[in-house]
Amino acid sequence: MAERSISFQRIKSSVKAEYNAHSKLALINILAAGLACLVQSGQSIDMASEPDFYDFMNSSITQVSAVPLLMYYFMAALGAIVCAMLFKDLSNRQTGDVIMAMPMSASERFFAKLLTLTCLQILPMIGSMLISLIIEAICLSIGGLSMEWLAGMAYIYLIALAAALFVDAMAVFCCCCTGSYAESIYFTGIFAIALSLLPSIISEKFMADPAGVLYGGVLGIRYPEVWTLANIFNMMLYGAEPETMRAVMLGINCVISVIVMTLCVNIYKKRDGKTVGKPIAFKAFFEAAMLLVVFTVSGLNLYQSTLKTSFIFTAVAFIIINIIVTRAKLSFKNFFIWIAKYVGANAVFLIAAYISYVTYGFGYADLKPKGLDKVADKYFNIRMSIDPPNSRMNGIYVMYNDPTYFAETDEEEYHSFTNTSTNANDKQSFTQALDIVRKYVKRSPRGIKFFLNDVGLTYDPEIFSNYDMRSVQFSGSYYYLTEEDTDNIEEYGVTDEYYDYETFDYVINLLIPRADAEALRDELVNAGLMLEYIYVDGEGIQYLK
Amino acid sequence: MIEIKNVSLDFGKNDKLFQAVSDVSLTIPEGCVYGFLGSNGAGKSTLMRMLCGIYRPSAGSISIDGEEVFDNAQAKSKIFFVNDETVQYGSFTLESLKKYYKAYYTDFSQDTFDRLCAKLDLPMKKRMSEFSKGMKRQALVIIGLASNTKYLMLDEAFDGLDPAMRKMIKNMIIDEIYDRQATLIVSSHNIAEINELCDRAMLIHKGKLIFANEIDEIRSGFLKLQLADKKRVVSKQELEQIGLNVMQYSQTGSIVQAVVRGENEQAVNALVEGLGCDICETIPLTLEEIFIYELEARGYGGEIDIISEN
Numbered sequence: 001m002a003e004r005s006i007s008f009q010r011i012k013s014s015v016k017a018e019y020n021a022h023s024k025l026a027l028i029n030i031l032a033a034g035l036a037c038l039v040q041s042g043q044s045i046d047m048a049s050e051p052d053f054y055d056f057m058n059s060s061i062t063q064v065s066a067v068p069l070l071m072y073y074f075m076a077a078l079g080a081i082v083c084a085m086l087f088k089d090l091s092n093r094q095t096g097d098v099i100m101a102m103p104m105s106a107s108e109r110f111f112a113k114l115l116t117l118t119c120l121q122i123l124p125m126i127g128s129m130l131i132s133l134i135i136e137a138i139c140l141s142i143g144g145l146s147m148e149w150l151a152g153m154a155y156i157y158l159i160a161l162a163a164a165l166f167v168d169a170m171a172v173f174c175c176c177c178t179g180s181y182a183e184s185i186y187f188t189g190i191f192a193i194a195l196s197l198l199p200s201i202i203s204e205k206f207m208a209d210p211a212g213v214l215y216g217g218v219l220g221i222r223y224p225e226v227w228t229l230a231n232i233f234n235m236m237l238y239g240a241e242p243e244t245m246r247a248v249m250l251g252i253n254c255v256i257s258v259i260v261m262t263l264c265v266n267i268y269k270k271r272d273g274k275t276v277g278k279p280i281a282f283k284a285f286f287e288a289a290m291l292l293v294v295f296t297v298s299g300l301n302l303y304q305s306t307l308k309t310s311f312i313f314t315a316v317a318f319i320i321i322n323i324i325v326t327r328a329k330l331s332f333k334n335f336f337i338w339i340a341k342y343v344g345a346n347a348v349f350l351i352a353a354y355i356s357y358v359t360y361g362f363g364y365a366d367l368k369p370k371g372l373d374k375v376a377d378k379y380f381n382i383r384m385s386i387d388p389p390n391s392r393m394n395g396i397y398v399m400y401n402d403p404t405y406f407a408e409t410d411e412e413e414y415h416s417f418t419n420t421s422t423n424a425n426d427k428q429s430f431t432q433a434l435d436i437v438r439k440y441v442k443r444s445p446r447g448i449k450f451f452l453n454d455v456g457l458t459y460d461p462e463i464f465s466n467y468d469m470r471s472v473q474f475s476g477s478y479y480y481l482t483e484e485d486t487d488n489i490e491e492y493g494v495t496d497e498y499y500d501y502e503t504f505d506y507v508i509n510l511l512i513p514r515a516d517a518e519a520l521r522d523e524l525v526n527a528g529l530m531l532e533y534i535y536v537d538g539e540g541i542q543y544l545k
Numbered sequence: 546m547i548e549i550k551n552v553s554l555d556f557g558k559n560d561k562l563f564q565a566v567s568d569v570s571l572t573i574p575e576g577c578v579y580g581f582l583g584s585n586g587a588g589k590s591t592l593m594r595m596l597c598g599i600y601r602p603s604a605g606s607i608s609i610d611g612e613e614v615f616d617n618a619q620a621k622s623k624i625f626f627v628n629d630e631t632v633q634y635g636s637f638t639l640e641s642l643k644k645y646y647k648a649y650y651t652d653f654s655q656d657t658f659d660r661l662c663a664k665l666d667l668p669m670k671k672r673m674s675e676f677s678k679g680m681k682r683q684a685l686v687i688i689g690l691a692s693n694t695k696y697l698m699l700d701e702a703f704d705g706l707d708p709a710m711r712k713m714i715k716n717m718i719i720d721e722i723y724d725r726q727a728t729l730i731v732s733s734h735n736i737a738e739i740n741e742l743c744d745r746a747m748l749i750h751k752g753k754l755i756f757a758n759e760i761d762e763i764r765s766g767f768l769k770l771q772l773a774d775k776k777r778v779v780s781k782q783e784l785e786q787i788g789l790n791v792m793q794y795s796q797t798g799s800i801v802q803a804v805v806r807g808e809n810e811q812a813v814n815a816l817v818e819g820l821g822c823d824i825c826e827t828i829p830l831t832l833e834e835i836f837i838y839e840l841e842a843r844g845y846g847g848e849i850d851i852i853s854e855n
Contacts, residue, residue, distance in 0.1 A: 013651075017645045021645055100597075101597040102621065104649070274556060
């Protein structure tokens with residue numbers, strides 16, 4: 001009877017053997033982690049001994065932690081190499097002969113590799129972070145550092161750990177699906193970048209943009225903001241202050257990465273020596289990767305004037321990757337097959353984009369922004385503007401830029417309304433105004449010709465003259481006020497200078513027929529919800545009431 | 546005992562399908578020294594890789610002592626495989642390589658390792674990338690023997706060794722294998738070596754098994770005939786008409802040479818007597834001659850009749 005259960009003893013022995021066999025990688029990671037710990041601890045001790053200096057540095061943790069973070073990010077990036085080395089049995093025939101013939105099952109081999117990866121990379125990282133935090137805590141206990149500082153450090157370390165685990169997850173997945181060293185490395189790069197951008201692309205380009213709604217901070221921190229590597233870097237640079245929600249999401253990131261890595265055992269078990277050395281072990285993986293590249297690059301350029309250019313750029317990249325992966329020469333047959341696949345992938349992309357367009361972002365427009373309760377104890381303002389469509393240069397409808405139309409409409413129709421509240425009781429009014437605006441969200445005409453115009457593939461000047469469209473932007477923002485600000489308001493009223501203190505905002509962009517735009521304006525005015533004045537371009541401010 | 550039942554292995558799909566091993570059935574008894582013979586690309590190494598669980602058979606089954614070998618740690622713990630490459634060990638020293646394998650093979654014998662290392666005088670602290678090819682081979686054979694597995698598989702293991710070292714290593718392997726009644730499976734292009742080392746052998750060609758048997762049995766199944774007659778030349782058809790399976794036929798003047806298969810010497814002599822030739826000799830073939838004639842007879846592309854194992 002065959003023994004099929006997993007033996008932890010065999011896994012343990014294998015981890016020991018593989019760790020020793022990759023001792024150089026271990027050394028590099030330990031050195032990087034050690035250096036990070038040393039620099040961080042040294043800085044903490046130094047700051048604890050200079051309380052005046054500490055006051056300044058307390059607000060810029062990321063600056064103080066630049067060297068440690070650089071080391072941790074180096075370790076995270078090195079994860080791709082470490083994984084490729086550990087999974088060399090899948091990319092190198094000679095190594096495959098040795099490893100696959102060892103007395104272990106595929107599952108045991110896989111989990112031994114994951115544990116070796118943990119020992120090589122993650123444990124030195126976590127160890128270094130914990131030692132730094134302990135030293136910080138000691139500094140804190142003798143009065144040198146604040147609790148906020150300590151929490152900030154822990155938060156930054158969590159960001160670095162999430163980044164490392166994310167890269168590892170992508171690397172393990174790509175190693176399991178590829179059969180050569182080069183492919184395992186650069187596909188890790190492709191997947192790490194594309195998958196980290198994809199949630200944001202879906203959220204922005206397939207939901208918020210076609211819905212015409214940008215809820216921003218009102219929804220709180222959305223998951224895609226945290227998932228992306230790019231945003232992890234942003235957080236590293238700008239978001240050092242610990243926020244519970246972000247920390248929770250980073251924790252979720254770590255868990256998802258570990259789950260992805262673990263599930264890869266099912267792919268690894270399907271491999272044997274036959275696919276070792278083949279650039280791609282599973283055709284579906286390659287097709288998925290290519291689809292991902294198309295969705296990411298085209299997605300980034302959706303509703304942008306760069307979409308057409310990106311199609312050409314992506315097509316060239318698509319063919320180059322195919323040439324590299326298939327190790328084939330560029331023949332007419334291959335060329336047409338690849339181009340057909342590329343066109344097919346883009347067709348899928350455009351169909352998905354079109355569905356999101358006609359469904360107002362898969363129903364995103366129907367979502368009600370959360371966090372309105374936060375308005376209650378904060379000052380806020382509401383503003384609305386009705387413009388010719390071309391003036392929304394930073395909005396999503398940038399393709400409506402017919403200069404003839406603009407010239408005709410410029411002087412007679414530029415409206416701006418602003419109502420700035422100084423009273424927390426206006427919360428109800430704010431919600432009421434929002435409800436009215438939301439009724440008009442789906443007045444935007446949707447159809448194939450609007451879609452093609454909006455995404456940047458065609459330009460039809462007739463659209464505006466036929467439909468007489470107007471771009472409406474309704475925005476709300478709230479801001480905290482300092483005690484000094486409150487005193488100023490009592491003395492001088494609200495002035496623009498306080499806008500600098502905005503902390504939450506949301507924007508609803510509508511592209512609706514002129515009649516609807518005016519009806520919306522009138523409804524808001526008649527309800528007495530807002531609008532102290534209208535600014536008409538060329539005529540200045542005209543008070544409505 | 547290793548049992549290979551109707552094993553096939555396919556590479557690629559559809560129009561790119563290539564069958565590296567085709568419907569091979571074979572039994573490797575315990576305690577024997579088994580030789581895998583075949584031309585380049587015949588499927589010897591592929592079959593070995595299937596035996597130690599590197600390749601999953603596309604069809605059929607391979608079992609070691611009754612256990613399926615693929616993805617089975619227990620079955621694989623009975624096998625040690627030395628492949629035909631050594632580059633993968635470049636970063637190891639012999640000492641670190643020993644530690645590496647010791648972690649995987651629980652029966653690894655430190656005594657055997659020390660004894661064999663002392664015998665061959667290999668440097669323990671030098672990186673294997675600095676070893677000569679022969680030294681790497683020696684090191685791997687030592688590791689393989691010290692791993693104390695029931696089955697040891699050596700793929701082209703004697704390549705790169707000088708004749709003196711080749712003999713020494715062979716003796717060393719045989720001594721170790723004999724002492725613990727282990728089974729050695731060895732593949733080689735060097736037929737003389739297989740002839741000398743093995744008690745059983747099989748011949749594989751284009752993935753198909755040509756024959757598999759004890760070496761003495763194999764040799765007794767092939768004969769070379771030399772016939773001469775002043776009055777006439779004995780044709781191939783005549784030989785076939787009297788019931789001989791002629792693999793190869795050549796004629797120089799009135800002398801005819803033919804290689805026949807599947808008969809013992811007495812039976813052939815009895816059949817040939819009926820032809821009434823002036824001179825009639827039967828000469829046993831060497832394993833090398835059998836190898837060459839078998840492959841020539843198949844013309845590297847003809848249909849191959851499988852001879853099942855006796």
